[in-house]
Amino acid sequence: MTDRGKWLALISLYLVQGLPHGFFGQAMPVLLREQGVDLRSIGLMSLVALPWALKFIWAPLLDRYTLWPGEYRRSWILLMNYSAVSLLVVLSFVPFEWLVSDGVLLIALTLMAINVLVATQDIATDATAVENLRPAERGLGNGIQVGGYRVGMVLAGGGLVSVFTFMGWQMSLLTLAALMALGTLPLWLWKPRQHTVSDTGAWSQWLGFFRLKGAGIWLLLILVYKFGDAFGTQMLRPYLSDQGITLEQMGLLLGTGGFVAGLGGALLGGWLTGRMYRGTAVALFLALEGLALCTYLFVSPEQMSLVWLAVIAEHITGGMATAALFTVMMDRCREHSEGGDYALQSCLVIISGMVAGSLSGYSAAEFGYATHFVIAAGLCWLACGVVLAAVRKQLFFKRAV
Numbered sequence: 088m089t090d091r092g093k094w095l096a097l098i099s100l101y102l103v104q105g106l107p108h109g110f111f112g113q114a115m116p117v118l119l120r121e122q123g124v125d126l127r128s129i130g131l132m133s134l135v136a137l138p139w140a141l142k143f144i145w146a147p148l149l150d151r152y153t154l155w156p157g158e159y160r161r162s163w164i165l166l167m168n169y170s171a172v173s174l175l176v177v178l179s180f181v182p183f184e185w186l187v188s189d190g191v192l193l194i195a196l197t198l199m200a201i202n203v204l205v206a207t208q209d210i211a212t213d214a215t216a217v218e219n220l221r222p223a224e225r226g227l228g229n230g231i232q233v234g235g236y237r238v239g240m241v242l243a244g245g246g247l248v249s250v251f252t253f254m255g256w257q258m259s260l261l262t263l264a265a266l267m268a269l270g271t272l273p274l275w276l277w278k279p280r281q282h283t284v285s286d287t288g289a290w291s292q293w294l295g296f297f298r299l300k301g302a303g304i305w306l307l308l309i310l311v312y313k314f315g316d317a318f319g320t321q322m323l324r325p326y327l328s329d330q331g332i333t334l335e336q337m338g339l340l341l342g343t344g345g346f347v348a349g350l351g352g353a354l355l356g357g358w359l360t361g362r363m364y365r366g367t368a369v370a371l372f373l374a375l376e377g378l379a380l381c382t383y384l385f386v387s388p389e390q391m392s393l394v395w396l397a398v399i400a401e402h403i404t405g406g407m408a409t410a411a412l413f414t415v416m417m418d419r420c421r422e423h424s425e426g427g428d429y430a431l432q433s434c435l436v437i438i439s440g441m442v443a444g445s446l447s448g449y450s451a452a453e454f455g456y457a458t459h460f461v462i463a464a465g466l467c468w469l470a471c472g473v474v475l476a477a478v479r480k481q482l483f484f485k486r487a488v
Contacts (some may be wrong), residue, residue: 092277093219094231101232103168103270103464105239107175107205110200113135122187126276135198140437144211146430147293150423151284159282160215161274167208172264174472179260189308201312211405213433214426215279222484223361230357231411234350234405241346242266252469285423295421296428301480305419308477309435311375311470312412314329316405317443319380322451329456332390339399348399352381352406360411365418365483368411370474376404377467380455383460412436418484 101104114130154162178197188193216354220228242267247259253260299305327337360368382397413433419429477483 092273093279093395096273096277097212097216098231099270099273100208101235102145102239102242103267104205104209104212105236105241106243106263106267107171107201108136108236109240109242109244110247110259111201112240112244114247114251115198116474120189124191126186129377130190132173132195132198135195135202138199138202139209140434140441142206142210143427143431143434145207147424147427149207149210149214149288149426150282150292151289152475155309157281157286160211160218160279160397163209163211164215164274166206166270167211171204171208172268175260175267177265179257179264183256199388210316210426210430213417213429214282217420217425217429219280220417221484222418225414225417226357226359226361226410227358229360229417229473230354230406230410232413233353233357233409237260237346237350237353241342245342250406282425283423292424292437295429296424296431299419299421301477301482304473304476304480305482306435308473309416309432310439311466311473312369313436313468314439315380315463315468315470316376317406317440318447318450318466319460320401320405321444322456322459323383325451326383326456327386327394329446330386332394336388336391340394344395345398345402348402349406353410354405354406355403356407356410357414359407359416365411365415366474366478369408369415369483370471370478371475372404372408372411373467373471375406376401377464377471379404380460380464380467381479384457402424415483419482 116132119132120131147161149163151270153159154166172199178194181193183191183372216225216228216232243263247254247263251259289294296302317429324341327340332340350459351437356368356372379397379400382400386394387396416429416432447459447463450462454462
């Protein structure tokens with residue numbers, strides 16, 4: 088019963104995190120543009136997600152303080168989630184027509200606040216997973232993390248948007264709030280393992296991560312592991328569009344085929360990571376992701392089967408590599424500092440992806456799409472060298488236990 092409650096709680100919480108990102112990150116730009124909002128204002132809206140890249144700053148506080156006695160993790164998860172739900176309810180009563188005209192600043196500030204709350208919930212949720220998943224369970228746990236988040240994004244970014252015209256602004260936000268509230272119910276029925284606080288100061292405890300064995304190689308690994316993937320896939324939609332793939336075809340390819348393939352890849356990669364030597368899984372899945380990126384060289388609208396093959400291969404291997412990376416990030420977390428250690432690593436992944444994405448357009452414009460994807464694949468394979476360096480320093484678990 089305890090294990091079943093644990094898995095159900097983690098699945099629900101990761102799904103909850105994907106809901107606001109799906110609605111506000113993917114759907115909101117479309118809704119704003121339909122109302123005639125300036126493209127520059129829409130572009131600046133992406134800055135509301137900044138808390139996800141900066142959450143490592145306040146993450147150590149969650150390892151030291153609780154909001155009610157004996158409930159370090161649950162207290163933060165529940166308060167942050169219900170605070171975000173409350174903001175969504177309040178926002179739902181503000182007329183959408185006013186928000187997209189005179190109230191753009193208000194909606195931006197509100198979305199920033201929601202992102203702070205959900206990012207803080209994510210710190211506590213990740214720490215809960217690290218503390219309560221045995222090393223042999225972490226592979227599957229991270230497959231579920233990636234999969235649950237993707238499902239939440241699709242439910243809100245696709246499902247809610249598809250009925251937005253029928254439901255309207257208020258009912259859509261109230262539905263989103265209700266789904267987020269329901270997602271916390273399994274956590275009330277399962278009590279995580281008790282967190283213990285370190286005797287050292289917060290600053291000394293945080294700096295301790297940089298004193299671990301092979302810290303330099305490890306941080307480099309975190310920075311470069313997903314760089315090639317983010318660098319390559321940022322140009323995927325423009326590439327498919329320039330190849331003559333229609334919006335309808337692209338929606339089916341990426342929205343359905345890519346989603347299912349990515350979900351399956353995350354679960355498969357997580358399951359395999361729990362049964363393989365960690366270093367082998369991390370290197371193998373990354374090498375396969377590089378190969379999959381090269382399949383985009385052969386796509387054409389005249390042979391849609393090849394387009395489907397490329398999209399499915401890239402999403403499967405991308406999901407596998409992500410699950411493996413998140414698993415070894417959990418392994419690296421120290422006792423007493425699970426929240427701060429995991430948040431630091433995940434922020435480095437996010438920042439690396441942002442840098443890679445910002446550079447990708449220059450590469451595609453300068454060298455052409457074909458060379459761009461080859462460069463992206465090469466970056467994946469170069470990162471395998473960093474993985475091998477980490478293997479030589481014995482930074483991975485030799486076996487799952």
